[in-house]
Amino acid sequence: MTVRVRLAPSPTGSLHIGTARTGVFNWLFARHEGGKFILRIEDTDEERSKPEFTDNILSGLKWLGMDWDEGPFFQSQRLDLYRQAIQTLLDAGLAYRAYDTPAELEAMRETQKAKNQAPRYDNRHRDLTPDQQAAFETEGRPAVIRFKIDDSRTITWNDMVRGPVTWQASDLGGDMVVARASSSTSIGQPLYNLAVVVDDIDMAITHVIRGEDHIANTAKQILLYEALGAAVPAFAHTPLILNQTGQKLSKRDGVTSIADFQKMGFVAPALVNYMTLLGWSAPDATEQFTLDEAAKQFSFDRVNKAGAKFDWDKLNWLNSQYLHAMEPAALLELALPYLQEAGYAIDADADQSWLLSMMAMLGPSLTRLTDVVEQSRFFFTETVDFTDDAKAQVQLEGVPAVLEGILAGLTAQPPATIDDLKALVNDVTKAQGVKKGLVMKSMRAALMGALQGPDLMESWLILRQRGFDVARLKEALSLA
Numbered sequence: 369m370t371v372r373v374r375l376a377p378s379p380t381g382s383l384h385i386g387t388a389r390t391g392v393f394n395w396l397f398a399r400h401e402g403g404k405f406i407l408r409i410e411d412t413d414e415e416r417s418k419p420e421f422t423d424n425i426l427s428g429l430k431w432l433g434m435d436w437d438e439g440p441f442f443q444s445q446r447l448d449l450y451r452q453a454i455q456t457l458l459d460a461g462l463a464y465r466a467y468d469t470p471a472e473l474e475a476m477r478e479t480q481k482a483k484n485q486a487p488r489y490d491n492r493h494r495d496l497t498p499d500q501q502a503a504f505e506t507e508g509r510p511a512v513i514r515f516k517i518d519d520s521r522t523i524t525w526n527d528m529v530r531g532p533v534t535w536q537a538s539d540l541g542g543d544m545v546v547a548r549a550s551s552s553t554s555i556g557q558p559l560y561n562l563a564v565v566v567d568d569i570d571m572a573i574t575h576v577i578r579g580e581d582h583i584a585n586t587a588k589q590i591l592l593y594e595a596l597g598a599a600v601p602a603f604a605h606t607p608l609i610l611n612q613t614g615q616k617l618s619k620r621d622g623v624t625s626i627a628d629f630q631k632m633g634f635v636a637p638a639l640v641n642y643m644t645l646l647g648w649s650a651p652d653a654t655e656q657f658t659l660d661e662a663a664k665q666f667s668f669d670r671v672n673k674a675g676a677k678f679d680w681d682k683l684n685w686l687n688s689q690y691l692h693a694m695e696p697a698a699l700l701e702l703a704l705p706y707l708q709e710a711g712y713a714i715d716a717d718a719d720q721s722w723l724l725s726m727m728a729m730l731g732p733s734l735t736r737l738t739d740v741v742e743q744s745r746f747f748f749t750e751t752v753d754f755t756d757d758a759k760a761q762v763q764l765e766g767v768p769a770v771l772e773g774i775l776a777g778l779t780a781q782p783p784a785t786i787d788d789l790k791a792l793v794n795d796v797t798k799a800q801g802v803k804k805g806l807v808m809k810s811m812r813a814a815l816m817g818a819l820q821g822p823d824l825m826e827s828w829l830i831l832r833q834r835g836f837d838v839a840r841l842k843e844a845l846s847l848a
């Protein structure tokens with residue numbers, strides 16, 4: 369048997385971290401088993417589905433590195449297939465048209481509520497006579513098509529994550545609607561559970577891997593597989609992603625869409641690595657791996673039942689590991705859009721080598737790509753604002769003379785390397801008869817306008833390549 373799995377997002381919003389994580393588990397399982405990963409866009413909800421969400425989902429999956437083998441298939445283009453299946457159910461007497469009005473259904477629910485019963489359809493139109501049906505049609509009532517649920521059934525499956533799961537059919541809410549807005553001669557809009565089952569049969573899906581919020585749907589869907597005479601696939605319900613207080617991670621927690629994480633400066637390999645750890649752990653306990661490496665070790669035996677808490681510290685840590693290990697050229701490619709977005713004056717081609725040395729210096733201290741924006745800010749302007757500490761430093765007795773000495777050295781024999789700069793510092797230290805620490809601290813204050821920052825000599829050289837060191841020394845001297 370060739371393993372065939374699918375990710376079936378609904379384009380009613382941007383690619384959500386929960387959907388993406390379900391995608392990761394599908395992808396890992398498919399790759400581990402040498403199977404196929406299929407992408408299906410479930411866009412039957414005409415009002416809420418939007419093409420821009422589909423674009424966002426496709427580009428998010430690509431960005432994360434989850435390539436699919438077949439699709440994307442669009443449910444909106446497959447409605448005839450669903451209608452055929454519904455017709456098959458109708459012909460077999462397994463489904464029927466129900467003509468209840470919204471007011472009648474509401475009254476039914478009110479009665480159930482008053483009796484403290486769970487809301488359910490009481491199957492009242494299951495056995496309408498042809499005359500009753502004709503009367504409703506004459507009245508102009510639209511029909512829905514309901515699939516018969518045998519309340520005496522017990523539905524069980526052996527979930528790949530949760531083990532044996534059992535549902536009583538009587539808890540499924542009565543005969544279920546599989547199509548809306550129908551008439552005695554037509555089948556209206558097919559609904560979710562039916563479309564999913566028809567597609568999963570048609571696409572020969574062997575394992576349905578999805579979030580645990582779909583468990584009740586699985587019970588209903590198993591009845592549909594049986595009614596359509598198809599083999600029931602295996603099911604794996606993956607744990608929810610929880611916030612720090614143990615609730616389901618939601619919009620209220622701020623970022624939830626993959627595009628948000630990207631904007632925050634997370635890199636795809638780190639994010640996808642982190643998502644893999646949301647509910648799964650590697651047998652060899654490693655935490656840092658590529659998707660391909662994880663696929664080699666992946667199995668559902670090591671997927672937790674319990675919800676997975678979202679841990680920002682771990683995500684930040686993983687992201688920093690990827691950034692620290694990155695070659696300057698790769699880092700530059702990723703960081704450039706953030707620098708441009710920040711409005712820094714950059715000519716990406718002309719400034720290439722200058723930017724590369726900046727990346728080489730900053731890379732090892734980054735947590736997120738957005739840190740590049742903060743940490744490189746002062747390389748892009750001729751002058752900087754001075755902190756009070758830095759101002760006090762350049763005003764210390766003896767410091768102006770040190771800065772004058774450096775400035776003179778810079779113009780007399782322009783240094784071009786870090787060794788040249790070090791030699792200049794040594795010369796001035798000796799000539800002024802001061803401690804080297806004082807020279808270094810004062811140069812930091814003069815060049816960065818602050819007493820903290822990245823490596824002094826490397827930063828100096830980067831500033832020098834723009835001619836900004838001279839400007840800043842002059843500015844510092846004007847404060848003295």
Ligand code: GLU
Pocket residue numbers: 375376377378410564577578582
């Ligand atoms: N379209 C469903 C969703 O986005 C997924 C259905 C499924 O995986 O069966 O939640």
